[in-house]
Amino acid sequence: MYIDxxxxxxxxxxxxxxxxxxxxxxxxxxxxxxxxxxxxxxxYVCGVGKSLRTNQDKEMVRxxxxxASVKLTLVKKYGKHDIEIFIDSKGKKRVLIDGIAQVRxxxxxxxxxxxxxxxxxxxxIKEGPSERRRFMDISLCQQSRLYLKSLSAYNKALTQRNxxxxxxxxxxxxxxxxxxxxxxxxKYGAPIIEIRKRFVANISQTAAEWHSKxxxxxxxxxIAYESPIADDGLTAREITDVLxxxxxxxxxxxxxxxxxxxxxxxxxxxVIVNGVDIRKFGSQGQQRSAALSLKLxxxxxxxxxTGETPVLLLDDVLSELDLARQKNLLDATKGIQTILxxxxxxxxxxxxxxxxxxxxxxxxxxxxxxxE
Ligand SMILES: Nc1ncnc2c1ncn2[C@@H]1O[C@H](COP(=O)(O)OP(=O)(O)O)[C@@H](O)[C@H]1O
Ligand SMILES: [Mg+2]
Numbered sequence: 001m002y003i004d005x006x007x008x009x010x011x012x013x014x015x016x017x018x019x020x021x022x023x024x025x026x027x028x029x030x031x032x033x034x035x036x037x038x039x040x041x042x043x044y045v046c047g048v049g050k051s052l053r054t055n056q057d058k059e060m061v062r063x064x065x066x067x068a069s070v071k072l073t074l075v076k077k078y079g080k081h082d083i084e085i086f087i088d089s090k091g092k093k094r095v096l097i098d099g100i101a102q103v104r105x106x107x108x109x110x111x112x113x114x115x116x117x118x119x120x121x122x123x124x125i126k127e128g129p130s131e132r133r134r135f136m137d138i139s140l141c142q143q144s145r146l147y148l149k150s151l152s153a154y155n156k157a158l159t160q161r162n163x164x165x166x167x168x169x170x171x172x173x174x175x176x177x178x179x180x181x182x183x184x185x186x187k188y189g190a191p192i193i194e195i196r197k198r199f200v201a202n203i204s205q206t207a208a209e210w211h212s213k214x215x216x217x218x219x220x221x222x223i224a225y226e227s228p229i230a231d232d233g234l235t236a237r238e239i240t241d242v243l244x245x246x247x248x249x250x251x252x253x254x255x256x257x258x259x260x261x262x263x264x265x266x267x268x269x270x271v272i273v274n275g276v277d278i279r280k281f282g283s284q285g286q287q288r289s290a291a292l293s294l295k296l297x298x299x300x301x302x303x304x305x306t307g308e309t310p311v312l313l314l315d316d317v318l319s320e321l322d323l324a325r326q327k328n329l330l331d332a333t334k335g336i337q338t339i340l341x342x343x344x345x346x347x348x349x350x351x352x353x354x355x356x357x358x359x360x361x362x363x364x365x366x367x368x369x370x371x372e
Pocket of ligand 2: 036037038315316
């Protein structure tokens with residue numbers, strides 16, 4: 001898929017700006033604080049339904065105006081779609097798909113598929129498990145309605161179960177309520193685990209190939225879904241049963257700690273390079289290469305699951321890489337609509353691209369660079 005046109009109105013530091021994108025590589029060049037990341041954020045919000053850097057949606061509205069909007073036209077294999085998002089100064093969002101107002105923002109997911117990468121994504125490897133679950137969740141909510149629904153129902157049930165564990169009802173009432181929530185958690189948790197395992201299976205080979213390429217063949221990457229209940233080859237039904245038993249087994253401990261100790265909300269993604277767990281023991285270089293490899297491999301999982309190639313957003317990543325890696329990365333973007341931001345661009349690449357100049361919330365120039 002690719003984005004054809006983008007229109008920003010009172011979004012961050014953009015008053016009113018239009019861009020028509022190239023199907024391939026789009027490079028937004030500009031000095032610091034000119035509005036490059038803001039532009040990627042506008043695209044991101046149309047795909048994922050939220051900001052890539054804040055939970056406070058109102059921050060995306062230009063200062064001192066009542067409402068921001070982003071509109072884009074998306075071209076997919078089987079037709080075009082218009083996506084339009086409005087954010088008011090209280091942070092309330094509305095979405096229109098093909099001109100029709102949607103009751104829920106979640107209806108948006110699955111139209112525009114986004115893979116986003118920035119130097120900050122190093123945290124994907126080196127921070128705690130929640131970052132890696134977030135990686136899987138953001139990707140999979142875009143790929144699967146079942147996943148989206150299961151995750152939201154699971155989180156709701158989990159919050160309620162934890163609340164019960166914290167409340168001093170009489171023992172029998174608690175037991176009865178926990179019985180109900182264990183069944184719910186297992187029912188919604190099973191597809192989450194099953195789909196995450198499929199995701200890991202979809203990306204592991206490609207991630208390993210990228211990592212090997214990026215490291216010049218010196219490192220081998222392997223990843224695995226890490227969960228006490230993730231024995232491979234179980235059906236969703238079997239995972240449900242295992243989960244119910246697990247919640248029952250942990251109940252005493254859960255009552256003591258006052259929260260739910262196991263389940264997909266505690267699982268992780270194991271990242272091993274040359275036999276070493278780089279979540280804890282990796283060098284920065286290894287962690288950076290692995291994060292980039294996982295992101296590039298994520299593209300593959302969209303292709304497998306949806307039959308479409310997502311749009312790739314690369315925020316300021318070139319400055320972090322040496323020239324050989326920069327070239328490898330640009331090569332990797334062939335056949336993928338890519339929107340890349342940078343302060344300068346001087347790579348002798350054989351990839352054609354459209355270059356835009358950004359200054360103070362305005363796109364002031366546009367040039368097409370054709371290559372063989
Ligand atoms: N809601 C907002 N309204 C107006 N300007 C904003 C808003 N949010 C951020 N900005 C401005 O946007 C600029 C940062 O843009 P950004 O896209 O992060 O820059 P960069 O080009 O370095 O990626 C800063 O000058 C900041 O003051
Ligand atoms: Mg930036």
